[in-house]
Every structure is written in C-alpha cells, then in structure tokens.
Amino acid sequence: MSDEHEERVPLAHRVPDLGALELLLAVARHGSLGRAARAVGITQPAASSRIRSMERQLGVALVDRSPRGSRLTDAGALVTDWALRVVEAAEAFDAGAQALRGRRDSRLRVAASMTIAEYLLPGWLIALRAGRPGTAVSLLAGNSAVVAQRLLAGEADLGFVEGLSVPDGLDGAVIGHDRLLVVVAPSHPWARRRAPLTPAELAATQLILRERGSGTRQVLDSALSAHGGLAEPLLELASTTAVKAAVVSGAGPAVLSELAVTEELTARRLTSIPLDSVDLRRDLRAVWPTSHRPTGPARDLLTLTRGGSKPG
Template sequence: VVEAAEAFDAGAQALRGRRDSRLRVAASMTIAEYLLPGWLIALRGQRPDTAVSLHAGNSAVVAERVLAHEADLGFVEGLTVPEGLDSAVIAQDRLVVAVAPGHPWARRTKGVAAAELASTPLILRERGSGTRQVLDAALASAGGLAEPLLELASTTAVKAAALSGAGPCVLSELAVGDELGARRLVEVPVSGAPLDRALRAVWPTGARPAGPARDLLSLTHRRI
C-alpha cells in the first residue's frame, strides 16, 4: 500500500512538473507587443524552466483559442468578454486619434468632434480587434464609422500608414507613445466619444489559472 501511495505521489508530481514546464499564452496585438514582453521576462526570472509559447491575434481570435483550450491564459482589449470565459481587469487603456505633423488636424487646437471623426475615412484595425470594437461603440451615436481609408491587421501596420501621412489612425496610447513624444505623430483631441477601455486577462469559466499561468497573471497586476 505504501509503495502504491509513493508511486501515485511520484506520478502526480511528474504530471504537475510537465504542466508547469510550459505555458501557452494568447494575447491581442497591443498587449502582445507593448506589455507582455516585460511580463514574460519577469516570469522567466521566477520560472526559468517554463517554456512559453505566445500567439498574437485580435481579441476575437484570442477568446476563441482560450475557449478551445489552446491557450492557458489570454489577454484581450474589447468591451465585453465572450460567454464561457472569466476575466480580470489588469489595466486601463485609452485610444488615441493620431496624425502625421503635416495633416490638417495636427494644427487644430480644439481637435475634432465625434461626428466629424465618424464621417472621416480612418486607418483602422480590422473587425474583431478590441480597438475596432471600442471605436465602433464610441461612435455609434454619431452615425457609426465611415468606410475605412485602410483596414489593417496589425498595430504596427496602422501606425506605419499614419506615419507616412496617409491619414488619421486610432490606436492605443501604448502603441503611439514614443511617436507622440518625438512629434512624429500628433494626438488629436476628440470630444463626445468615450475612448477609454479596460485590458483584461481571460480564462475558461470555473478554471482559475494555476501554476505558471497564475504567476503570470500576478505579474500583470504588479507591473502596470
């Protein structure tokens, strides 16, 4: 009996070890590019033997991967959390309308109203992204978004198009902070449209993160 118990304990420890030796993370583009690198470096300091895989996509894709148990922990930027997922707010974020210095909006001291923003073709992220979801909701009462000038699948591509002078973009302030500070882009104030949003960690309902996923979740609260 003792030998059987010891064998069971050894098997359980080995199973825990295998589970704790890997972490699958899915994150929306902004979080993956601007927040997760710091968190993962800190996690490596705590768990040097844990192998981490990261899938970056829009918030809808992240939710799908977590629901399908293809990720142990997800990070999203949208307004809502899909059914079947629990969540925790890890930070507050703000969307910014930004233009190249030569754009006419860059010289406006009062910025733009929601109605003008809604009627202007913008450089946008694709549908399914948290950024697009928040912007759609913010401008719904102003008539909804006009047909995009460009619709791009990554934060970096949207920013590059705005930097080229193609037109106004709407991105997280995390994504454009350096460019605004260097005046490569200019923030345009917006009135009448709420552009604040929450950043959330998500996991399957009833399955609170454990092991390295729990440790990563803890680090997000300490470092924002």
C-alpha cells in the same frame, strides 16, 4: 441491515487518514510513541490522541503503552502491514501528481491581442522567466476574437484581450487600463487645428482602422455608434504596427492605443488630436475558459500582470 448501512458510509469515514497511518508506522519503527511523534512532527499528546482516535475508528487496540515504551498489539501489527501498502500507494500517487505538475509547468501557451502582445507581454515574460527559468513560453498573437477562439479550443492556457467585455465562454480579470487616441502625422491638417475634434467629424472621416474583431475596433465602433457610426475605412490593417506605420507616412488619421504611440508622440512623429465628449478608455483583461482558473505558470503570469499597464 448493519452490512447495508456500512456500505453506505463513505470509505473516508471508515479508514484512518494517511497521517494516522504514518504515525502507526513510525511507532512500529521507533518502539516509542514519543520518538514516533517527533519523527512525524507532532507533540506526544497529539500522537496519543491520534492513536486513540484510530483505535476507536477501527474498533481494535493497536498499541500497548508501558513505561518501557510502546509496542504494537497483534492487531496493530496486522494493521501496520496494511498501512504500509496504503502509504506506499499514496507515495506512488504523489510521485505521479508531481510528474503531472512538472509537465504542466514546463510550458505556457499565451494568446494575446496585438497591443498587449507588442507592448506589455515582453516585460511580463521577462519577469516570469526570472522566477520560472525552466518554463518554455509560446505566444499566439491575434485580435481579441482570435484569442477567445484559441482559449476555447484548448490551444492556450491564458489570454489577454482589450475589448469592451469578457468574450462568451470565458472568465476574466481586469489587469489594467488603456485609452485610445486620435493620431495623425504632423503634416495632416488636423495637426494645426485649435478646437477639439467632434465625435461627428471623427465618425464621418475615413480612418485607417484595425480589422473587425480587434479590441480597438470594438471600442471605437461602440463609442461612435450614437454619432452615425464609422465611415468606410480608408485602410483596414491587421496589426497595430501596420496602422501606426501608415499614419506616420501621412496616409491618414487613425485611433490607436496610447500604449502603442507613446514613443512616436514623444519623438513628434505623430500628433494626438483632442476629441470632445467621447470616452475612449478601455479595460485590459486576462481571460481563461470558464471554471478553469489559471494554475502553475499561467497563475504566476496573471499575478505579474497586476498593475503592469499604463493607467488610462
């Protein structure tokens, strides 16, 4: 009956922990409990308590204490031999774990939606390199839907999206905010209007748009759904840079991230048109597969992104 009971007790409850075994090995090396305590970085009373606890756990005396020092009992010498094998195995385990961490920390795969990839990530990655010069970073840029696919397929360690919500299968954290602006070339008729643009006017206008699946398109579709939805696109392009270039050339109006057009607005290559009664603010999010919170370089990059975007 007792044997069956012993088998049900977890091994961790029956075998001394590594700290206790390392202390016993230190007693064997130094022949003194005081010197052994100093060697492992604890006080002598704590060392004595740990030895007594180990003796109770094993049911045998391990150390004889005398004014001349401490020596192992016969049982203590035998347990010390076993302890040495356990500690050596633990050291091998630790070396292997360090090698795994080193391999993990040697690379970082980031997937980011276009606006974040173009206008925010470069600064974050420069800061990351200062703290982790040995980490090689690869960047996969695409719309928010593509970012989610990359993460779920195990092709990226951390992602960044600009949509309305966290994609299915992912967890996330808001890292900043952005807003969308209606922009035109200075030669466009809207650039001379005095009254704000109404949601119905914007919805009825053929715009230069990002492709479906982009965070910008998701926010715009949602904001104008109550006003008849978006008209047929004038052009549908796969990058913010391409959309912006088309607007600057005078091809037509677009709705773009404030992050993406700040330089053009300052240089007056684009004009921002006020929009009445529509909220085009959005959250910028870091995302990762559910229950796999970022570690190593991915965790460090996530920390760097906090407060790194322009307030919306």
